[in-house]
Amino acid sequence: MFFVIERWESVALRPSQLGPEYLASVEALLRQQVEGKCLQSVGYVVCVIRVLQHLPGRIQDSTGLVVVAAKYQAIVFKPFKEEVLDAVITDVNKLGLFAQCGPLKVFVSRASLPPTYTFQEEDAGCGSNGLAAAATYASAIPSEAVASSAAAYPAADSVAVYPAAVAAAAAYAAFTAAFCGCQEEDAMPSFSDGSQALRSGGEIRLKLLGVRFEASQIFAVATTNADYLGPIEPRETSAA
Numbered sequence: 001m002f003f004v005i006e007r008w009e010s011v012a013l014r015p016s017q018l019g020p021e022y023l024a025s026v027e028a029l030l031r032q033q034v035e036g037k038c039l040q041s042v043g044y045v046v047c048v049i050r051v052l053q054h055l056p057g058r059i060q061d062s063t064g065l066v067v068v069a070a071k072y073q074a075i076v077f078k079p080f081k082e083e084v085l086d087a088v089i090t091d092v093n094k095l096g097l098f099a100q101c102g103p104l105k106v107f108v109s110r111a112s113l114p115p116t117y118t119f120q121e122e123d124a125g126c127g128s129n130g131l132a133a134a135a136t137y138a139s140a141i142p143s144e145a146v147a148s149s150a151a152a153y154p155a156a157d158s159v160a161v162y163p164a165a166v167a168a169a170a171a172y173a174a175f176t177a178a179f180c181g182c183q184e185e186d187a188m189p190s191f192s193d194g195s196q197a198l199r200s201g202g203e204i205r206l207k208l209l210g211v212r213f214e215a216s217q218i219f220a221v222a223t224t225n226a227d228y229l230g231p232i233e234p235r236e237t238s239a240a
Helices: 022-034 128-139 163-180
Strands: 002-013 043-054 066-077 084-093 096-101 104-109 118-120 190-192 197-199 203-213 218-223 230-232
Touching (some): 002 022, 002 043, 022 043, 084 104, 084 197, 096 203
Antiparallel strands (some): 043 066, 084 096, 084 203, 096 104, 190 197, 203 218, 203 230
16 A cells, blocks of 8 residues: 655756755755655655655756756555555445545445445435436436446456446436535435445445556545445544
């Protein structure tokens, strides 16, 4: 999950930054440029530990800036296939649920939940017209966009995570909220097996089926169809 890497990065300094604080300016610009960013195939850079070395600067002909190549050591967050993570559920709809694990957004399709869990739509605060329109919209989604079982995912490390199914789930959630005018506290859809429920704000333990790296973010699909996965009961805090 968390790794220490060494990597080269170029930063551009203004002429006014070439004085006694030259090295401090290089480090400050480097931190500003990479910390909190998602780097392709590297992961999210949590923090820069230190600058290991730097090369002499070169002046850009067109801008007059001084470009300095610096090698730095950093801590990165990089999820990988079959990793088990704890996440917070951010959205639930009839196609599945979205969860957040730090900067990583995870989608769990309905087919990747245990078969004992059924979708429960709490319609408090929603008008019947809004729910009917949302149901009509959902029925128009192609069935192939919803079918995303674990067996359908290839064994490669980087997978195409069924963009049609993910987009349909996100669009359905946005449509229902906008059309019905429901607030989060008014309507809390969930997946429930009668004793436990998966709803927005709850914690869930899941296993990643595939990870896709994009230019500015990492997206993953996951399952809870395994032992010791699923909703995490809130811990009781004892009074001191």
